[in-house]
Amino acid sequence: MSEATASASDAHISATVPLSVPAHRDPNVLRWVAAYTASMVGDTVFYLALSWAAVQNGSPAEAGIVTAVSAVPRALLMLGGGVVADRFGPRRVVIGSDAVRCVTVLAVAAVLFATDPGLWLLALLAVVFGAVDAVFMPAVGALPARITGKDQLARVQGMRGLAIRFAAVVGAPLGGLGVAVGGAAAAFAGAGLLIAVSVPLLLFVRMRELPADDTTAARDTTAWRDLVGGLRYVRRHRVLGPLMVAIALGDLGFVGPLNVGLTLLADERGWGASGMGWVLAGFGTGAGVAALLLTVRGRVPRAGSVAAGALVPGAAAIGALPHAPGLPAAVGIAVAVGLLTGLSGAMCGALLQTQSEPVYLGRVTAVGGIVSLGVAPLSMPLSAAAVGVWGTGPVFAVSAAVCALGGVVALAAPGVRRAELPG
Template sequence: MSERTTSVPDTLIPPAPARAAHRDPNVLRWVAAYTVSMVGDMVFYLALSWAAVQNGTAAQAGIVTAVSAVPRALLMLGGGVVADRFGPRRVVIGSDAVRCGTVLAVAAVLFVTDPGLWLLALLAVVFGTVDAVFLPAVGALPARITTKDQLARVQGMRGLGIRFAAVVGAPLGGLGVAVGGSAAAFACAGLLIAVSVPLLVSVRVREPAPDETTARNDTTAWRDLRAGLSHVRRHRVLGPLMITIALGDLGFVGPLNVGLTLLADERGWGASGMGWVLGGFGTGAGVAALLLTVRGRVPYAGLVAAGAIIPGAAAIAALAYAPGLPVAVGTAVLVGLLTGLSGAMCGALLQTQTDTAYLGRVTAVAGIVSLGIAPLSMPLSAAAIGVWGTGPVFVVSAVVCALGGAVALCAPGLRRAELPK
């Protein structure tokens, strides 16, 4: 399939003087589209979870909500190839339109009938399949809408969008369920995603350089995939960066998801206490994203990433031994600040160190780590806490996370990596 057969042509940005990303209307339209889409995702997953619980047992609901991760993990590398072959803008617009249409169709069905769990499971599979294409394209798009020296700032703006979605999405989904049940919540999610589509259409992309446009029809998708993996493996920064991201996520996801729930129950903090701790983490992560948005460039990026991971890991271990809720909230703020800073630095380095022609595939590799491998730590963390308690498991998780920082310190290319000026 050739690029000429696509129905959404790229709108090219003519040469123009450099402009700071947070003052660039084109970048702001993309950030708005991304944020609205993420809010829609939050509402969607809440609606899916609620509908599954209403239509089946707790175990069945868990399967329905988790099933979307399977196609996402299995197909994301292929999604990265698609994004690089046909252009991230086209892929993002097309996949967002499919997500919107699918969710609105299910909302319409739920308004008139109750088909049961099979429809919800099918929706989860479709959503996860489209996400496998959508997520790599989202990661590849910023490099086409701004200059390399602004990609770190865009990463911070994206982080603020994620924090906003986390704060607004759940209450909005709950309101939709309270007003009109699962059907209304799904309709709300679909409409939010729909708002992002015209914003994405209005985003202009830069014309790719000659070395960014490979002869797509002269290579197979398999060769493109192998070339992307080889690009990561041979790169002096990207190779160790992927290991750092993997270890950081493996050590972070378990304690800050299922582990925190069990810790709050063990300490008698209750759901409200857990909410305060999560709020503290979100505040710290939001401050880190805001710092990168305002500064745009942090010197010694590789060293800062490694330097933030290790004390952040220590804060994760300390969280399990907090003597009371106020100390736990303060520790969570520190965890959010340090892990948010290291995550933003890793994301910015991934964006700036990757050749633009490979960004979809490289983003897919990072997505496989974060969305496919790291979630495996959640059931393992829960089982381990049941045997050894929260303290030892949080400490082991912190050690795994700190190993990511050690890899970054021991890899000269990553340790000395800088963001473009």
Template sequence: MPDTLIPPAARVAAHRDPNVLRWVAAYTLSMVGDMVFYLALSWAAVQHGTAAQAGIVTAVSAVPRALLMLGGGVVADRFGPRRVVIGSDAVRCGTVLAVAAVLFATDPGLWLLALLAVVFGTVDAVFLPAVGALPARITTKDQLARVQGMRGLGIRFAAVVGAPLGGLGVAVGGSAAAFACAGLLIAVSVPLLVSVRVRELPPDEAGVGTAGSTTAWRDLRAGLSHIRRHRVLGPLMIAIALGDLGFVGPLNVGLTLLADERGWGASGMGWVLGGFGTGAGVAALLLAVRGRVPHAGLVTAGAIIPGAVAIAVLAYAPGLPVAVGIAVLVGLLTGLSGAMCGALLQTQTDTAYLGRVTAVAGIVSLGIAPLSMPLSAAAIGVWGTGPVFVVSAVVCALGGVVALCAPGLRRAELPT
């Protein structure tokens, strides 16, 4: 599948570029499809097995994704992110639609759902690094921060729309209808991705990772070496890891337990999550509109540390309205720091390494950070929500300390 190249004269600001907007639309539709898919998978698993079995089915997709994502990054860099994204998205679509058809016709049980989760997680291991590597091929480096903000808005939109849409599908036609809805959403994203054009890499960026030029193992080692030796990427990965480890536990299982402890109920937890989503959406919109934030490294650290403090304060909020206000602040600060980390990763990485670098960041966020959830739940059972939120905030704040103490990251700037 040959890549369609962008004529040099066609490069414009990302938020006005139809090529970038097609990619954002495709990415957003695919993310909404993912949200519907996981809701349908959870519902179908609960209907076909015990709670423990349903938990295993819904979690099993994370295993191949975490184990194979580094290899997926190599594939994206060797064969080009555009064709890898299109191919993997088409496989995702076909798999989900096939399962929907089987569920309409018969009741195969949990084995089919477990197989679907494994296949989906395996394909995601290739899809996610390629998605991360594609923006650098559809616009110039000075526009990558704006694209990161637009991508953040797409994620917020998917979070708001995906769950209700999946619930509607289940209500109308059961799990089969919800799976069909997810498959159709992903299907619409495929032709949009096909229409996206990519730019040709300049000679100084195109000499690494081409298919056939070296072994996949050497490509993988080269990508890891690129991160380790880079004055910005090395400390940035540590900051991302610490920030995610300190953030994921409290804002997932910790918030559920906090809402139960305070008597806020499910609706109160929904308000707090809505506050967080609002703050994160504002941060993404800010970056999408401005396109560039000066002193990017300092801003990243300056957002992580007060955001961590706000996480700790959330556990001691005197009432639900105050908690919602703090959640907005947490979302704004952590959303800003997350968007800045993503923008720095995009702009500091040599384009030919982006698939592998995105894969490493993805393993940190999707493979390591979720481990904090059962640990947070167990710790809250022993010490309560307040102390655990404080410890999590300290871990998160350490990411900001790393950003301040690493000269390369502290002085990092986004391209003009």
């Protein structure tokens, strides 16, 4: 079953969205962006509250396990989540996911207000949140192509990037305020209410109907065939297949240095926590500028070449970071890393949206999510161990080489290199 064959109660929101309306002026897209922003801010508050509560109720090692355990069901179930998004419709799945997340977080907040159950409840909450994320993330990735025209998808990716940056900037202070005022319970309650804001907004987001052939195909196959068919579709596609390889290599080279590697670099260079914060702020600023550029411009010519080409100098900037002569130079390099990798990432996201047939978008997004959330995090412990043996310089250099290889793979693929966004 697909959203296009849903009950008549959804008919009033299935109107066709005009192609000519720029996404940043389209009320339908703006409702989705507002809902997504509220949900992302709630996510940020949630993870801060979870970390705080875990630290207060256990040892550092136990707290680390609690905060990381949500990644397991998310990685294991995400391909299935992509099938769910494609079969039942991304809007319906996102609404249901946000509703479940909201109720779960508010229930835990109520329990924490009444008693102190210990780490087991926090671990259970993390597992539930990760499992719901496994269907939420593919559905979120499949929504843009169903609410606006293909010619607006690059702009929507820019708007989505701005929402993520806004959530990172606003969510942490809100979570800290909640903890300061009423402890972890108050912060969880705030997270639940923020996620709840997204539900009524999503109820009024209008959806494009899939072509009749696509809805019939989605209805007549089994879930297992859907999953296998989605993987086969990505593997055989002249753009999506090599693009997924490029994304995997880019994320593998990027995640380690910009997470655990940066912490170790700041300690090695004597920048301290504040210095690390300035470098992260530089990265966020660059990524925000890239998102704003796409939001305003809407379309970038030679999108495939830009996505691949921006990754190579971005990788070079990653390799240069440990050799910065001082903190100001490191911040400047971080801005360049954020700008170039942010531009590449947004263009890759737009290409995934425009090159995929709508009936496959949930599964295509799920494959990308597995790459980013399942494969790339493996580089963090490896980066930490390697820094301990060889130091930051060689490790950042290897990471930069891996990241650059992703750009080379994309540039070597004619389908990616010649890919264009609809005009």
